[in-house]
Amino acid sequence: MPGRDDAGQGAPVTVTMAKAINMGLRAAMEADPKVLVMGEDVGKLGGVFRVTDGLQKDFGEDRVIDTPLAESGILGTAIGLALRGYRPVCEIQFDGFVFPGYDQIISQLAKMHFRSLGKLRVPVVVRIPFGGGIGAVEHHSESPESLFVHVAGLKVLACSNPVDAYWMIQQAISTDDPVIFFEPKRRYWEKAVLDVAAGPLTPLHAAQVLRSGDDVTLLCWGPMVKTCLQAAEVAAGEDRSLEVIDLRTLSPLDLPVIFQSVRRTGRAVVVHESPLTVGMGAEIAARITEECFYSLESPVLRVTGFDTPYPPSKIEEDYLPDLDRVLDAVDRALAW
Amino acid sequence: MSVTASFGGREGRPPLVQLLTPEGERVEHPDFAFDLDDEAIKGFYRDLVLTRRVDFEATALQRQGELGIWASLLGQEAAQIGSGRALSAQDYAFPTYREHGVAWCRGVDPLQLIGLFRGVDQGGWDPRESNFHLYTIVIGAQTLHATGYAMGIQRDGLVGTGDPRRDAATIVYFGDGATSQGDVNESFVFASVYNAPVVFFCQNNQWAISEPIERQSRIPLYQRALGFGFPGVRVDGNDVLACYAVTKAALQRAREGSGPMLVEAFTYRMGAHTTSDDPTRYRLSEELEHWKLKDPIERVKAYLSRNGIVDAGFYAGVEAEADELAARLRAGCLSMPDPDPLSIFDHVYVETTPQLRQQREDFAGYLASFEGAH
Numbered sequence: 001m002p003g004r005d006d007a008g009q010g011a012p013v014t015v016t017m018a019k020a021i022n023m024g025l026r027a028a029m030e031a032d033p034k035v036l037v038m039g040e041d042v043g044k045l046g047g048v049f050r051v052t053d054g055l056q057k058d059f060g061e062d063r064v065i066d067t068p069l070a071e072s073g074i075l076g077t078a079i080g081l082a083l084r085g086y087r088p089v090c091e092i093q094f095d096g097f098v099f100p101g102y103d104q105i106i107s108q109l110a111k112m113h114f115r116s117l118g119k120l121r122v123p124v125v126v127r128i129p130f131g132g133g134i135g136a137v138e139h140h141s142e143s144p145e146s147l148f149v150h151v152a153g154l155k156v157l158a159c160s161n162p163v164d165a166y167w168m169i170q171q172a173i174s175t176d177d178p179v180i181f182f183e184p185k186r187r188y189w190e191k192a193v194l195d196v197a198a199g200p201l202t203p204l205h206a207a208q209v210l211r212s213g214d215d216v217t218l219l220c221w222g223p224m225v226k227t228c229l230q231a232a233e234v235a236a237g238e239d240r241s242l243e244v245i246d247l248r249t250l251s252p253l254d255l256p257v258i259f260q261s262v263r264r265t266g267r268a269v270v271v272h273e274s275p276l277t278v279g280m281g282a283e284i285a286a287r288i289t290e291e292c293f294y295s296l297e298s299p300v301l302r303v304t305g306f307d308t309p310y311p312p313s314k315i316e317e318d319y320l321p322d323l324d325r326v327l328d329a330v331d332r333a334l335a336w
Numbered sequence: 337m338s339v340t341a342s343f344g345g346r347e348g349r350p351p352l353v354q355l356l357t358p359e360g361e362r363v364e365h366p367d368f369a370f371d372l373d374d375e376a377i378k379g380f381y382r383d384l385v386l387t388r389r390v391d392f393e394a395t396a397l398q399r400q401g402e403l404g405i406w407a408s409l410l411g412q413e414a415a416q417i418g419s420g421r422a423l424s425a426q427d428y429a430f431p432t433y434r435e436h437g438v439a440w441c442r443g444v445d446p447l448q449l450i451g452l453f454r455g456v457d458q459g460g461w462d463p464r465e466s467n468f469h470l471y472t473i474v475i476g477a478q479t480l481h482a483t484g485y486a487m488g489i490q491r492d493g494l495v496g497t498g499d500p501r502r503d504a505a506t507i508v509y510f511g512d513g514a515t516s517q518g519d520v521n522e523s524f525v526f527a528s529v530y531n532a533p534v535v536f537f538c539q540n541n542q543w544a545i546s547e548p549i550e551r552q553s554r555i556p557l558y559q560r561a562l563g564f565g566f567p568g569v570r571v572d573g574n575d576v577l578a579c580y581a582v583t584k585a586a587l588q589r590a591r592e593g594s595g596p597m598l599v600e601a602f603t604y605r606m607g608a609h610t611t612s613d614d615p616t617r618y619r620l621s622e623e624l625e626h627w628k629l630k631d632p633i634e635r636v637k638a639y640l641s642r643n644g645i646v647d648a649g650f651y652a653g654v655e656a657e658a659d660e661l662a663a664r665l666r667a668g669c670l671s672m673p674d675p676d677p678l679s680i681f682d683h684v685y686v687e688t689t690p691q692l693r694q695q696r697e698d699f700a701g702y703l704a705s706f707e708g709a710h
């Protein structure tokens with residue numbers, strides 16, 4: 001297991017999520033010399049969120065590459081490197097800046113394996129800090145996950161906590177399909193105890209029940225996991241038992257875990273920051289309706305961002321789903 | 337004007353158009369002349385000082401938690417004031433997020449810039465009034481907008497009419513890092529093949545966040561223009577007179593129908609990339625010390641003082657004006673109301689949709705449900 005035999009790294013450590021991803025990248029780079037890190041400011045600066053801090057110093061400029069300022073260039077050359085046998089991990093500085101590289105991802109990266117009849121593999125990981133809540137200016141707070149989930153050929157993940165992040169980034173890097181890896185930027189500084197000796201507790205494409213409950217299932221990922229856990233805590237004080245599932249993997253979805261829970265609770269609320277229309281919630285609601293119809297006590301409800309551009313930061317808290325909006329949906333589901 | 341002389345690098349260092357030395361001495365250049373009087377230079381001095389004060393005050397407001405972030409123009413005042421003052425009223429400017437000096441020249445109230453960085457809106461000014469477009473944060477995107485706008489000016493028959501009050505051009509600002517983007521290179525191609533009246537004004541401040549210019553280019557940026565089929569010039573970006581003269585010539589050329597030109601203003605980002613950045617992680621302070629000697633304001637001051645053009649009263653007057661401006665900005669920032677939460681739903685479409693109207697109503701109802709509750 002990468003990272004296990006690191007001298008002095010055996011004991012559990014308290015780390016932020018940014019640090020956990022950093023450690024995961026380091027472990028992957030140590031385990032496989034073909035793993036490269038590339039992006040804007042990832043070298044000397046260590047990335048604007050310091051996720052790649054120290055990697056260039058230790059692995060050199062050939063493996064940790066400060067690229068020219070061009071996302072299409074980053075993605076396109078990553079594809080070429082992958083064709084040559086490398087495993088590039090591209091950092092996109094902020095969610096809103098992936099779009100100059102979107103064409104390379106959608107038209108080239110996602111389809112390469114299919115159109116080469118399986119002969120070509122392009123194991124590129126695209127790391128994207130995503131979501132709002134950090135008081136940023138435009139293009140720094142978006143949640144574009146469904147724009148990638150909609151595209152066949154891409155695996156799409158979203159981590160929510162340091163322990164998962166550490167393992168998921170390594171599992172993503174060892175995946176032979178292209179992976180879009182979403183990191184909830186407002187949770188970068190949240191801490192948890194990481195025991196690298198424990199090994200990954202969860203397979204990559206598995207959802208995880210973080211809190212068991214009987215009344216309503218909350219389905220969430222990335223930044224909304226913490227919000228939903230808090231909502232469940234508050235609800236418990238009002239005698240409402242909420243189950244919280246961190247989906248972790250958005251493409252593919254771990255549907256059996258979702259179905260199992262909803263069949264038991266009979267109610268589901270999907271929570272995401274991205275807009276409502278054609279968001280992940282729509283797909284999940286449709287799947288639940290198709291598979292769990294007779295178990296449902298209420299329609300599947302969605303708590304999401306609005307169908308608007310991300311607003312100026314002074315009113316972003318009104319846009320973002322919060323505890324109250326989640327609990328409001330829970331009330332509505334229960335009152336149905 | 338002959339721009340061919342400045343086309344390729346001569347022997348040795350790339351030619352740098354300079355009309356005012358760091359010591360404040362006027363010098364001549366064979367291709368570009370500064371054709372205004374000392375009154376105008378006094379005006380530039382005032383612009384430079386006030387712009388820097390806007391920047392200082394905004395930085396202070398950010399430190400005090402009043403702004404989310406601020407992108408400082410420190411060190412780039414001359415590039416922005418020189419080029420901004422070269423514009424005619426009918427020209428249209430497309431900025432990045434750092435063009436506070438150009439905004440000043442276009443008559444945009446700095447309070448509007450502060451509102452954007454405070455997170456109240458995404459640019460409250462009316463670009464049609466100021467001919468100053470909204471700030472563009474996605475690197476390089478605006479270069480294509482400027483080119484398309486210039487193609488529109490062409491189609492309106494406002495290039496080469498010979499009437500200086502009618503002929504128009506666009507100017508687009510971008511950084512050294514931006515020159516790597518596909519959009520910027522595509523804008524060069526479009527502008528070139530359509531001979532569009534656009535001036536590409538690149539502020540090469542040597543850094544794109546932590547990445548030095550070597551990560552973007554192995555040749556001086558102005559030389560890139562040649563490969564696209566139009567002239568490029570490198571100007572001392574800390575020399576307000578040279579920036580004015582070169583931009584004016586480039587705009588004039590464009591308005592006359594001679595097509596695009598690339599102006600590389602060679603300057604330095606004296607501060608951090610933004611207030612979120614820590615440049616000590618990636619660059620040496622010696623570099624900063626070196627560029628301090630080339631300060632864009634000091635050399636104008638040296639010129640004005642040395643030649644007895646102004647007295648102490650002039651400087652005191654500008655300083656007092658700066659204090660007043662800073663106080664107004666501070667008060668204006670602190671009293672700026674937060675936007676109405678329901679404004680999230682405004683302006684998404686020209687004609688809103690039934691679904692969005694419903695979402696707005698639902699959210700209004702939801703917000704109302706809290707009234708009286710707390």
Ligand SMILES: Cc1ncc(C[n+]2csc(CCOP(=O)(O)OP(=O)(O)O)c2C)c(N)n1
Pocket residue numbers: 040069071093097100434473474475510511512513514515541543544545605609
């Ligand atoms: C498409 C895109 N990618 C990344 C960013 C993040 N970013 C903001 S400013 C910047 C550096 C820009 O450098 P340069 O063009 O030299 O302009 P400067 O900031 O120096 O004025 C980067 C990478 C962005 N805004 N847009």
Ligand SMILES: [Mg+2]
Pocket residue numbers: 511512513539540541542543544545
């Ligand atoms: Mg720059």
